[in-house]
Amino acid sequence: MKVVAEPLQSGSSLAYDYIHDYEKVTSLYGEDYHRDQTWMDRMQWLDDTEDRRVNRHALVEILKGYNEKFNSHDAVHTSLYMLEKPGTLVVTGGQQSGLFTGSMLVIYKAITIIQAAKEAEKRLKRPVVPVFWIAGEDHDWDEVNHTYLLSGDTQQVSKIKMDKYSSQRSSVSYSAISSAEWDQAIKSLSDTLPDSDVKSDIITQIQRAIHTSDNLSDAFATLLGDMFGKYGLVLLDSADIRLRKLESPIFKSMIERNDELGRSYRASADQITSLGYELQADVADEGANLFYLHEGNRLLLVKQDGKFMDRKRLVSFTKEQLLDMLEIHPERFSNNVLTRPIMQDSLLPVVACVLGQGELAYWAITRQAFEIMDQKMPILLPRMSFTLLEDTQQKYMKKYGLSFQDVQYRLQERREQWLSNQDSLQIDQLFVETRKAFEQMYDPLIEQLSSLEKGLYTLGENNKIKIIDQISFLERKAKDALEQQHEATLRQWDRIGTLLFPMGKPQERVFNVYHYLNRYGLSLIEDILENTGDYSEEHRVILL
Incomplete structure (x- = not known):
């Protein structure tokens, strides 16, 4: 296994500048995460504010x-003892x-957390524990109910999808999955993976994870473990x-300071767009940035007419009523994308x-919302x-003289x-010469015929278009024949x-991950951890 750095196109100009030109975005994030002093300052701040977090x-x-239940390992017990x-x-x-853990970026995020924790421990000379936060409270089933592998038979990208038999918009961790749906998903996975020395071990491992799980999040946790x-x-x-129950005081502060939080999100959003990003x-002016669970449905709350309610007005609370409900039923509350960072750090x-x-x-x-909640944005590390x-x-x-950048930006052109x-x-x-020769012969003809009758010129022009179309049709057929002649080689390009870049996206x-574990063995993740060395924000190509 060899590892080489290769730039990968970023989907966000703000994230690109954060990684490659931090001075441009300092006003949005704070101190540069590359500096040792930033880490020391963060550690000191955490020491000084221990009482601001839960027990x-x-x-x-x-x-x-x-x-x-899901991740019982000696090393995990040690991490919890230290925490x-x-x-x-x-x-x-x-x-x-x-x-089945989703796309590879999930695996790389876990690897990054582990590697970064090790390096932070060395840098700060302080125990640092890696923690993976499973966003099981999210309810967008269509984002998590599928995964992609390369079909062993067709060498095409195959989608494995699991349907949910309940129509409720409930959190993924609360959405039960029938054994029949699990069995069908595993069968699809088994049919897609080509035979290998470890395929049966993979299927057995996944079956064990599923048989101890009530939902997608539990299975995900077992496989990650x-x-x-x-x-x-x-x-x-x-x-x-x-x-x-531990989070209830934080939710209480979010409700009490909701207007302040909303203004901070709006101000930060305006600052971001003013810088050209x-x-x-979404930053909705009336958004409460909290979810409420009602009759199994996770409802996003907004503020209208002095009340907290969902868009369809299935629920409606005054601030005092919402705080009372929090005290009675804290399990009904959850964060959205903008309040989750604050909860994590609380x-x-x-x-x-x-x-x-x-x-x-x-x-x-x-960033400003952290300050309103008496918190401070942590150091943000780009995922490896x-x-x-x-x-x-x-x-x-x-063989074809292709670089990684050729494949990323100009593969079709090179092909x-x-x-x-x-x-x-x-x-x-x-065919260029053929069209030119035809037009040189045909144009004078219809010019002469128009002297007999004006309508013949129009008829001739229409006929010319049809003949050109037929020449183009023959040209396409000739190119198809050329491609068929080199079909085996072009399949290598494809x-x-x-x-x-499957489906035109980064791999x-x-x-x-099971496509690669099936081909290269269950030790592949360990090999990646060992061979990628220290944490790096640069995209790297791993030569297997």
Whole structure:
């Protein structure tokens, strides 16, 4: 395994500047995360504000119960033992639970959290625990109910999807999945993965995870634990009902200071757009930025007519009524994308949070909100980014003189250029000359015929268009024949694009890890951890 740095196109100009030109965005985020002093200052601030977070012992007791069920490893027990001690810090990051762990970026986020925690521990000479925040309170089922693999038979991208038999907009962690749906998903996975030495072990591992799970989040946690528990990665499900009592005081402050929070989000959003960046999260002027669970449906609250309500007015509360409901039923409350960062830092002593590029961009909206809640934005670390390049594709790229940047930006152009070089007939030039010769003969003809009758000129022009169309049709057929002549080779070109940028997106955003574990063995994740070395925000290509 060899690792080389290669730039990858960013989806956000704000995230790009955060990573590559921090001075441009200092006003949005604060001190530069590259500086050692920034880390020391953050550690000191956490020490000074221990009383602003929930009780460590109470939090760890909940995490012990959760991890004992889904992530019971000696290293995790050690991490939780350390987390209970004052002064222990956390590097965290999170993701929605996905089918069979979802796309590769989830795996890379977990790797980044682990690597960054190790380095922070060395830098600060202080215990630092890695924590993965499972966003199980999210209710967008369509974002998490599927995953993509490369079909062993067709070499095409295959989608495995799981339907939800309930129409309620409930949190993923509260959405039960039938055994029949699980069985069908596993069958689809088994049918898609080609036979290998470890395929049966993979299927067995997934079946075990599913048989101990009531929902997608539980299965996700078990699989993550199987992969990363031995590295001490602690798992936290944000939908864990036992957390709500601990979170209740934070929700209370969010409700009491809701107008202030709303103004801070609006001010930050305006600042971001004034600097020429696009917003990566909606900032509604009337938004309460909290969800309320009502009859199994997770409703986003807004403020209208002095009350908190959902858009359809299924629920409506005065501020006092909402606070009373929080005291009676804290389990009905959850965060949205803008309040979740504050809740995370109210629970955990976060020295640094690992974020993807989209997250980096929308966290800029929350900086002032942290201050309103007597908090301070943590250090934000860009998630490590990788593309796995298999040996066969390496050979093809070398054969055709393709670089990673060629594949990213101009693969189709290079493919057409290669095919043109194989064209001994020079089809393009041949048909250009043919059209030119035809027009040189035909145009004078219809000019002469128009002297007999004006209508013949119009008829001739229409006839000319039809003949040109037929010539173009023949040209397309000739090019099709050329492609068919080189079909096997062109499939190699197409496979390069499919594996590195499936569906036109970075590999890490599409493919599931089990495609690679099935091909390269269950130790692949361990190999990546060992061979990628220190934390780096640069995108890297891993040559397998």
